[in-house]
Amino acid sequence: MIKMSAYSELIKNFDKIRNYMRDFYIYGYKTRSDFEYKSLRTYDNEKRRIESWLKNYIDFSSSKKGKQISISCDSGKIYENPLYNAYFSKSFTDNDIELHFFITDVLKNSAPLTVDEITDKIFSQYDVYFEPQTIRIKLKEYASEGIVRIIKNKKAHMFELCTDCPENICDDSEKFFDMIRFFSQSAPFGVIGSYILRQYDKINRTFLIKHNFIVHTLEDNVMLSLINAIDEKKSVEIVHFGKNENRTVINAVPVEFHISLQTGRRYIITYVDKIKRFNSFRLDYIKKVKILDECSDYDMIAEKYAANQKYCWGSSFGSRRISGNTQKLKITLLIDEEKEDFIIKRLVREGRNGTVSRTEKNIYTYETELFDVCEASPWIKTFIGRIISVECSDKSVSEKFYNDIFKMDRMYQKGD
Incomplete structure (x- = not known):
């Protein structure tokens, strides 16, 4: 008889739950049968965890393929990223939890101690024996996380609790927590701010970010x-x-x-x-x-x-090698100089490494050289209504632009 492991909300492998949360958030159209890279039982367990953490943000819909699950929320109206919950659910062993309280209690209000001294104190105070090597590994882990500080001397390393707390950093702790509240909403690593707020039983009800890419x-x-x-x-x-x-x-x-x-x-x-x-x-x-x-x-x-x-509009290097060719782009625009000076300023401000020049009254040209002009296409199209011509050394780019305009024209004429 095969013994099945019991379900637990705690997780050992963050990457696994990260993949499922990403799939639910980004690919909300997936059904249970679409998650082929793991067993259906694994899917059910991961879905159960996510529903527990994010119960207020789970959305269900139905299709011919089956029931679809997604994470849905207005990120501009939430004070704490709900996806942080995945970081607060790491599993731990009995030794982990016991050592945490033993070590912090022994080092509290104490002079720096060696590993052997900490081992002896734990045994004498709690009648529990741990191998010095086990305690040494845990202390090094805590040192990397900033919980304890290592003091090096000639004979052995000594350890003490870190005293980096709000009261020792800022005279006005509430101002400190305002800073942390803002940081908890920021990317990247806002989860660190959320950790600190939870540790001191604080919440954020001050800052909202309109375009908050919580995923x-x-x-x-x-x-x-x-x-x-x-x-x-x-x-x-x-x-x-x-x-x-x-x-x-x-x-x-x-x-x-x-x-x-x-x-x-x-x-x-x-x-x-x-x-x-x-x-x-x-x-x-x-x-x-x-x-x-x-x-x-x-x-x-x-x-x-x-x-x-300087030849990148965004993050694409096109299909060119390091010493390869670039694509030259030239846009000619009709701009009313008296009424639309803001358009000229926008060209200069948003044109990145391009140049803006006045060829004659109310006629301006924008020129640039890029690895991949297609990346700039959405920006170019924001000037539709003022564009006289679009020219590119790669003819397929300018042809695609005009084809898109013709398709849009036919679509709107059909609608009329």
């Missing part, structure tokens, strides 16, 4: 690993899932993050040595990041990226 908290672990790799000038191994759930493993050198102001999507710009070019990856498609060895050519790669960045 990005699920990418913060990935982002942190990439930040560390950039800071240490190391290459990484990226486990990446595309739109069709195709798994690929890429070795790359991370250089910089790009964040879309329109969609909030976050990208990591990398140099992939295998194909000798820069490439970008959406963080929500990255499942795992493993930091590898230091990259000896990191500074040279960073310089090449800086030289190429």
